[in-house]
Amino acid sequence: MNKYTTDVAIIGFGKAGKTLAGALAKKGQSVIIIEESTEMYGGTCINVGCLPTKSLTHSAKIIEQLSAFGIERTAETNKRFFKQAMDYKTELVTKLNKKNYHKVADLDNATVLDGFAHFKDDHTLLVDTETETLQVTAAKIVIGTGSTAFIPEIENSQSSQHIYTSEEILELTDLPQKLGIIGAGPIGLEFASYFAEFGSEVTVYQFDDSFLSREDTDDAKAVLDRLEELGVTFEFNAQAKSVEDTNTGVRLTVEQNGGVKMAELNEILVATGRIPNTSKLDVEKASVVLGERGEIKVNKNLQSSVEHIWAVGDVKGGPQFTYISLDDYRIVLPQLLGQESNYNLETRRVYPTATFVDPTFARVGLNEKEATEAGKNYKAAKMSVSSVPKAQVLRETSGFLKVLVEVETDFILGARFFSHEAHEMINLIALAINENISYKNLRDGIYTHPTMSEALNDLLEMI
Incomplete structure (x- = not known):
């Protein structure tokens, strides 16, 4: 040895x-x-x-x-x-x-x-x-x-030639005409979004009636509406029970609202977490x-x-x-290295996240539901992306921009951006939160034009 x-x-x-x-x-x-x-x-x-x-x-x-x-x-x-x-x-x-x-x-x-x-x-x-x-x-x-993909118990899933994890489906060479996705979490939604744009008929099966359950109801609805606009179909309260390979792909059986239904698909992505x-x-x-x-x-x-x-x-x-x-x-x-440091999980900075549907849904800090539960006294501003000049130039007018500001301090509590370039813009908000920068500094900032970031002038003027 x-x-x-x-x-x-x-x-x-x-x-x-x-x-x-x-x-x-x-x-x-x-x-x-x-x-x-x-x-x-x-x-x-x-x-x-x-x-x-x-x-x-x-x-x-x-x-x-x-x-x-x-x-x-x-x-x-x-x-x-x-x-x-x-x-x-x-x-x-x-x-x-x-x-x-x-x-x-x-x-x-x-x-x-x-x-x-x-x-x-x-x-x-x-x-x-x-x-x-x-x-x-x-x-x-x-x-x-x-981490590794979590696969729930679905009869015949281990033997099927048409069941994929998020890693395995990246090796597909043929575009499926009909794609089923089990799970409406961030991974499932991202795949649903771009497979729909490639031209697949995409159906997402969610075991309960939740959709972006952590988010404010109006924000989650905006994302759902946009995905449906792209052609994605959602089946809620649909528990996947079994699969059976066929000559053209795979048959999925689900239990839904007390009944049983089947769907003929070409491929199935299981996106139920890791x-x-x-x-x-x-x-x-x-x-x-x-x-x-x-x-x-x-x-x-x-x-x-x-x-x-x-x-x-x-x-x-x-x-x-x-x-x-x-x-x-x-x-x-x-x-x-044997060096002193005060940085650890307890002192870790606030960090943003992004779900890359079309457009991107990016978040950082608190939303209204969380701010209310935390007893925060806040003001919220929300505007449509369609009012941003750069969005009109790019023909990317879907979505919204939303920010929360604490009344007593003028500090930003959180933001939800559902827009083109949201994954870039949200980093500026994260920086402001971590460095205790007043929302007024961003409101009065001088931004290049035309850009998506200059929307902060108008958004924060609404506070």
Whole structure:
């Protein structure tokens, strides 16, 4: 058995893991980073998450905009466009995967091992490769194994050739005429939006009657109305029970409002959430404690129940975003270097989120429902995107801009932007919240024209 000894061992080549490995190696520490799949250098976001899906979102939008110029789209042209978009996505992912590998592997003090890592004890990992088992002994260990798709119990789903997770569906080469999506969460909605724009007939099946249940009712309705405008059909209170492959695809059976109905589809995407990827790590051999959903329980410094073992990214539970993984790196790095830092989960800044439907729905801070529950005295302003000059220029007039301001302080409590470029604009609001910048500073800001951001002049003038 080949044996390695290192200062830090990192399990998982995701955003936090790769960034930690690079920073530590440059500081002179020896680092071994272990990745089970050579197709996952860089993590979920680069390979099967944020970047490939946003590439498809952009491609779908280009295609959808053709109709504004009277260009006819047929089933054949839709299929050709989809194939070209998928080819570009694959080219992009391949390039980024390779780039991420070399950003770590080419560093002095850094070693990349390809294989599946699991614990032997709290300082020792066994790495199963294609040809042998390696042993890695480390003073400190970081677990960054990410998350995996959760698949509910649906009869025959394991044997069907037409059931996909959000990762697997990215390998489709043929555009499905009829696509069923189980789950109306952010992942399901994003796929629904761009597959509809590619030309698929999309139906979303939600097990209850909820839709963006955290959001204010009027905001959620605006998103739902827009998706329906794009051609997405929603079936609420529809519990998927079984599937059966057919000559043309797959038959889905659902229970809905006390009855049973069936749908003939070409493909089905199961988008019912993700769970921490810990099931085969043998963490009990290192005395690492897991939570109810299999997440690694951590303290505010991201230390597990074992002080020299940390967990970063999706595997620790909580928000599943690549930029949260990056922020986890900021918390853990000083500890690995023996430096003092006051930054931790308790002092973490407010962060925005974005769901990339068309247009993007972006949020940060409190909405009206949350502000009321928190007892905040606030004023709200809301305006239609159609009143923004740049939106008219771009023919992107769907949606709204909404902001909440605390009366006593003039500080922004939160915002919900459902608009073109919302994912960019929301970062400015997050900065204002974190730095206690008065809404008046944004209201009176001088913005380039014509841009979407200059809408802040008019929106905040309404406070």
